[in-house]
Amino acid sequence: MVPRMKKSIKNIISVGLALSIAAAMATTAYASEPYVSYNYDAWNDAIPSQSGYRVDETITGFEMELNKLAEPGSKLFISEDEPTNLSNASDIFYEDSTEEFWIADSGNNRILRTDSNLKVIGCYKGVSNSKTAVDAETGLSTFSNPLGIYVSIDEKTNKPILYIADNKNARVVKAEIESNTSAKCMHEYTKPDSELYANSSETFNPSKILVDSAGILYVVVSSVTTGAVVFDETGEFTGFYGANRVEQTAAVIRQAIWRKFASNEQIASMTRNVPVEYANFDIDSEGFIYTVTEAANASTDAVKKLNPAGENIWNTATGNEFTFGDLPEFANVDTSSFTSRLTDIVVGKDGIINLLDYETGRIFQYTQDNDLLFIFGSKNSTSDQKGTFVAPNGIETVGKKIYVIDGKKNDITIFVETTFGKYVHEAAALFEKGLYEDAIDPWNEVIKRDGGYALAYYGLGKAYLNTGDYDKAMENFKVSVSKGSYDRAYEYSRDEFLRANFTIIIVVLIILIVAIIVLRKLLKKGIIKLPKIKKKPKEDK
């Protein structure tokens, strides 16, 4: 019995050892993001952070079942040589009430309509009832390089109304859906013959569009630098909206000074300093329009939140600091030069803002208060890795998911939030509403997962400031390095201390003053004498 047992123990030990060695030698395979998650701290240093999002899946034409378009038996059949892949898709739009995606498949000159799982349910190559660019065979007015898409719901018929920025045909089409493959043109917005427009530029090649709740159409035209071109609900051109400002560079200032002295002929020969047009925009549920400027490293008006009058609410001139995207010092770890090209912006229903950087493939997520939540996503030149981009063209958010459409990989990447992301969003949403105390629990969960997440400490500090727990508030504000808030917490805590101990302090002060006066009097009169602590000054040398 005993020797057998010994043997079995030996066996167990040896198997255990072998297993542990094997475990040590095997490289752990784990699903991780193909990029480093980071965030910026109070000193604007890039610090590692937890991922708020992870890549869920990538959807290509195959998963979208685009082959239905080329299968003769299918309901969606268009023609046998209809491409079954996306090609240079440039815009993705989600319509809330019907829960459908609309994709501008620019390279294939078509608009795709899919359900919420991105399975194709419709395809539009052109519209009927129009005379522009009519195809001889089908009699349809075909699209040519449609770059932007916007869909609204008709209040009377409850049918989707398409707005398509038909770039090469120089028009914006407003069309009514007739079936899954056909749409009827309702109106065509072409180049306005207003003098206001003709003077500012020659072409009208719309790239992005949006429509507000009143039916007013805003068009981004790449040759127009004076803002978005606006058409009212009847299709009349009414003007421009929300122009960017000229970035103050040394060259611009030099020219402005030179203009003061130059003759009219000289001025005529000078290049004009015009602002950079914005690349894309989005409208939130309250009707504010967010614009993003794609020019490399734009610092002036890179991202704006415009009110209906076209004024930037996020105005740094009033003393607020709003920064978006990467900071030049830390943006690129691997390459030497910094470039950032913010190409698309999308505002979720919860007010969370997502910015897409074309150059680095990063997505920056902000709250309405310009607090950076997450940075995720990456660009990869080899394009074979899931979750990296080559030409990220558009971004859309649905609920807690983020969709990024890539124009070269021809796919759509879906990001879902991680547990960490869930807690951050939950806390940030409560925080935005001012429910600071309710946000304590989620913030604590955030800190459990990422102790360097400064916003969490700030949120906790605010909560404790509200509950009157000033010492805890100060502690948290110290960690998040929010000096202004710390100052407020300290002021309250000091007031509280003074109020609680006012009598004692006053009594002690009075006793001290009286004692000093009495002592002085007594000393003067020689009634008491100070004990000699020090010897008389010693004679030096």
Place this chain on the structure above:
Amino acid sequence: MYEFTQLGWLKHVIFHPVEGYDDLRWKKKGSMKIALVIVLLLFIAMVVDKRLKGFQFNDSYVKVFNVVPLFVQSIVYFFTWVIANWALCTLFNGEGTIKRICIYSAYALTPYVVGTFLSVFISNFIVRDEIVWMNVIYYVGLGWSIVLMIQAIRTVHQYSFPKTLLSIAFTLVAMLIILFLLVLLISLFQQVYVFIASIYTELTYRFRG
């Protein structure tokens, strides 16, 4: 007439900016020990200013704390000042010895040191709205020290007032030159060191292989 302890002399000089230094010079007083302590306190004041200031006022980058720049800004600058001033003023009929320049200049720094300590202390008990108290103390100390420094240089060299200002300006230039040469020298020695170190490494490789 004036019979003070050495600390008493320091007090006398500080609170009598007009003739304090003259008295000090006439009586041939002033302690090198106290002067060195003041310079050391200046260094400590600068460290304290960076580390112990109230959180809401402290703008320093707390992730890395390096004492070397502060050491240079206090102690090295002070002795460069003394040496530059002595070197310059000896050439221009200044009567000061290097010891006296050192003592008088150090005495003049006292209000600044005290002001810094006081403002750091106060900063822990005030809020941002009351920042003026902190600033007043700091800047009064600074201004007082500047006045005293001018007086110190005037007295120690027995200069007229304009000549004092001129000599201070030139001293600052001389300080720059000295520091420049110092940096040059240090980098040169560093290169020599690197050269010798690389020869040593080379030799060790040779002998080993």
